[in-house]
Amino acid sequence: MNAMTSPDLSQATPHPAPFLRVEDLRVKFVSRDATVRAVNGISFNLERGKVLCVIGESGSGKSVMMRSLLRLHPKKRTVIEGTMMVGEHDIGAVSDRAMTQLRGSLISMVFQEPMTALDPLYTVGDQIAETVRRHEGLSKEAAWARALELLELVRVPSPERRLKAYPHELSGGLRQRAVIAMALSCRPSLLLADEPTTALDASVQIQILVLLRKIQQEMGMSMIFVTHDLGVAAQIADQVAVMYAGRIIEYGNARDVLLNPQHPYTKAMLAATAKDQDRNLPLEAIAGNPPDLRALPDGCSFAPRCKYAGPDCIVTMPPPVTDIRGHMARCFKVEAADGPLAFDERVAEPA
Amino acid sequence: MWLYAGRRIVLTIPILLGVTIICFALVQIAPGDPIQNLLSPTATAQDAARLRAAYGLDQPLMVQYFIWLGKVCVGNLGMSISDNVPVAGEVLHAFVNTIVIALISVVLAFVVSMIFGVIAAYRTGSLADRLITAVAVFGISVPPFWLGVILVIFFAVDLSWLPATGMGASGSETFSYFRWADFKFAIMPIIALALPPLGIMTRTTRSSIAEILNQDFIQTLRAKGLSEAQVIVHAVVNIMPQAVAMLGLQLGYLIGGSVLVETVFTWPGTGYLLNKAVLTRDIPLLQGTILVLATAFVLINLVVDLAQSLIDPRLKRS
Numbered sequence: 001m002n003a004m005t006s007p008d009l010s011q012a013t014p015h016p017a018p019f020l021r022v023e024d025l026r027v028k029f030v031s032r033d034a035t036v037r038a039v040n041g042i043s044f045n046l047e048r049g050k051v052l053c054v055i056g057e058s059g060s061g062k063s064v065m066m067r068s069l070l071r072l073h074p075k076k077r078t079v080i081e082g083t084m085m086v087g088e089h090d091i092g093a094v095s096d097r098a099m100t101q102l103r104g105s106l107i108s109m110v111f112q113e114p115m116t117a118l119d120p121l122y123t124v125g126d127q128i129a130e131t132v133r134r135h136e137g138l139s140k141e142a143a144w145a146r147a148l149e150l151l152e153l154v155r156v157p158s159p160e161r162r163l164k165a166y167p168h169e170l171s172g173g174l175r176q177r178a179v180i181a182m183a184l185s186c187r188p189s190l191l192l193a194d195e196p197t198t199a200l201d202a203s204v205q206i207q208i209l210v211l212l213r214k215i216q217q218e219m220g221m222s223m224i225f226v227t228h229d230l231g232v233a234a235q236i237a238d239q240v241a242v243m244y245a246g247r248i249i250e251y252g253n254a255r256d257v258l259l260n261p262q263h264p265y266t267k268a269m270l271a272a273t274a275k276d277q278d279r280n281l282p283l284e285a286i287a288g289n290p291p292d293l294r295a296l297p298d299g300c301s302f303a304p305r306c307k308y309a310g311p312d313c314i315v316t317m318p319p320p321v322t323d324i325r326g327h328m329a330r331c332f333k334v335e336a337a338d339g340p341l342a343f344d345e346r347v348a349e350p351a
Numbered sequence: 352m353w354l355y356a357g358r359r360i361v362l363t364i365p366i367l368l369g370v371t372i373i374c375f376a377l378v379q380i381a382p383g384d385p386i387q388n389l390l391s392p393t394a395t396a397q398d399a400a401r402l403r404a405a406y407g408l409d410q411p412l413m414v415q416y417f418i419w420l421g422k423v424c425v426g427n428l429g430m431s432i433s434d435n436v437p438v439a440g441e442v443l444h445a446f447v448n449t450i451v452i453a454l455i456s457v458v459l460a461f462v463v464s465m466i467f468g469v470i471a472a473y474r475t476g477s478l479a480d481r482l483i484t485a486v487a488v489f490g491i492s493v494p495p496f497w498l499g500v501i502l503v504i505f506f507a508v509d510l511s512w513l514p515a516t517g518m519g520a521s522g523s524e525t526f527s528y529f530r531w532a533d534f535k536f537a538i539m540p541i542i543a544l545a546l547p548p549l550g551i552m553t554r555t556t557r558s559s560i561a562e563i564l565n566q567d568f569i570q571t572l573r574a575k576g577l578s579e580a581q582v583i584v585h586a587v588v589n590i591m592p593q594a595v596a597m598l599g600l601q602l603g604y605l606i607g608g609s610v611l612v613e614t615v616f617t618w619p620g621t622g623y624l625l626n627k628a629v630l631t632r633d634i635p636l637l638q639g640t641i642l643v644l645a646t647a648f649v650l651i652n653l654v655v656d657l658a659q660s661l662i663d664p665r666l667k668r669s
Contacts, residue, residue: 070574104576111574116567121588121663131575166664182575 025082053237125163245301252327428639449620468556490550499615599655
């Protein structure tokens with residue numbers, strides 16, 4: 001088993017220099033009372049034009065990881081360790097000034113709540129034009145013309161009128177389109193989408209999702225898409241990363257992870273979806289609560305809720321196990337003897 | 352917008368009527384008889400009745416009110432009993448003196464409190480924050496008349512930099528704020544008036560900015576690459592509706608509540624006039640002054656409401 005264990009994911013990736021490389025990212029929030037370890041050693045790569053879906057429940061560190069890529073956390077209370085390379089830019093090392101120039105142009109972000117993500121006192125056009133002017137130094141007229149094009153790009157009906165509208169005059173779906181237009185305004189190479197469909201109606205969710213996927217492919221952007229909706233992940237992901245307590249516990253191609261889940265947490269999550277379930281039975285739920293990030297256990301963070309957990313799971317953090325296709329799971333009971341990962345609950349944990 | 356403004360203006364009419372009723376009633380409720388003050392000690396009851404009739408004080412209250420209201424509408428606030436000059440002219444003159452220093456004080460306080468509040472909110476817990484908070488708490492807690500006296504002792508008596516009281520040699524008729532010889536008389540009253548609103552507005556600015564900086568859209572602004580200065584501009588624009596409301600309220604307080612400061616500096620404004628009217632039981636003067644002050648308060652609120660709806664598009668619809 002040890003022979004197949006590879007802590008460095010980049011070895012499993014065919015291309016030598018991926019567009020986005022995150023290595024052993026750790027994020028801590030320090031306050032007087034406690035230290036919250038929100039992200040505890042994340043590594044992954046993402047190629048140009050690919051979509052990585054990050055799945056996990058609330059508090060698993062998804063959003064914190066995304067905000068770290070833009071360095072949006074308050075400096076004073078946050079400790080970020082590890083490497084984040086976007087293209088040739090080392091996010092951890094660039095100056096604050098350079099960072100503001102990268103935000104919105106190289107990397108931009110779409111947030112979960114379209115209701116509160118826009119400044120209520122500025123028109124939609126102003127807010128989009130502001131971004132364009134900031135990064136590309138266009139005149140006011142040119143920036144507004146670009147804003148109009150962008151609203152057309154995100155399929156906002158009667159865009160001329162919507163440019164002059166204030167956020168409160170638009171529906172949730174239109175606002176999210178405006179937010180997306182703003183994020184796309186300077187043709188970013190990496191789009192971070194933090195649950196962009198969660199706050200929307202189901203019918204609007206699909207529209208936004210299809211739109212994002214289409215634009216992502218047209219523009220050849222890389223995208224990290226955070227969601228806790230597995231159906232959404234299946235729709236748009238090339239790669240899927242499952243996060244739990246600030247770690248990636250399973251990672252791989254979307255097909256591998258969603259059709260052949262290995263980690264007990266991923267399995268349990270997939271079992272808890274409504275699709276193909278017997279209508280008369282209650283949905284399965286994962287027992288217990290997510291761990292307290294202020295006092296993480298030494299061993300596997302999922303062990304207290306895991307029905308397969310043995311005594312060692314609680315003591316030692318399982319190392320990543322990776323197969324030849326790059327499918328990775330962090331579980332003692334997963335093996336990659338020949339070919340794809342396989343879960344075997346009889347496998348004993350190492351002493 | 353115009354519809355909203357029109358409705359808002361129409362709505363002030365009943366408020367103004369209410370103001371006149373209260374002004375009128377307050378004086379009726381007040382104890383004491385103004386006629387007694389005018390009579391010589393040897394006057395008879397007949398003399399008193401004659402004088403009472405001359406001022407119309409023998410009529411039923413309703414009649415007195417409507418006669419008074421009719422006169423008020425054409426700008427006749429009656430004759431001052433103690434000085435025997437038209438109240439309207441006297442009040443107007445005093446009001447100009449009051450409103451100008453009140454405006455200067457409140458604008459000064461507003462600008463400084465914006466700067467202080469933003470710094471304090473942006474650097475919460477820092478030395479600057481604590482210093483600013485100390486100044487603000489000082490401003491809120493110090494009685495302005497005491498501050499006035501201290502200012503006089505320090506700048507007028509000890510240092511002789513500024514004149515202690517009054518409006519200077521040129522008098523209030525030809526007073527000009529653009530002439531240093533005149534303006535120096537206004538400096539200490541302005542400081543004494545500006546400090547309390549400065550304290551209050553600094554505190555509110557600090558908390559509103561801190562609240563805005565915690566909102567989601569601030570993160571969007573940072574995420575799209577704005578500099579911190581640009582983010583602060585957004586935050587300041589967002590607290591403007593509240594800030595303007597605060598400004599109007601403070602201006603109202605300064606206009607109505609400057610009695611103590613104006614008395615300390617013998618500044619011939621409405622506060623000074625009010626004090627004089629109360630002490631001499633000069634009812635027409637008192638009524639006229641209160642009416643002008645209350646009307647000013649109502650109009651300031653109207654302007655504030657209109658300004659708020661101009662800044663915040665969400666208010667237009669309601």
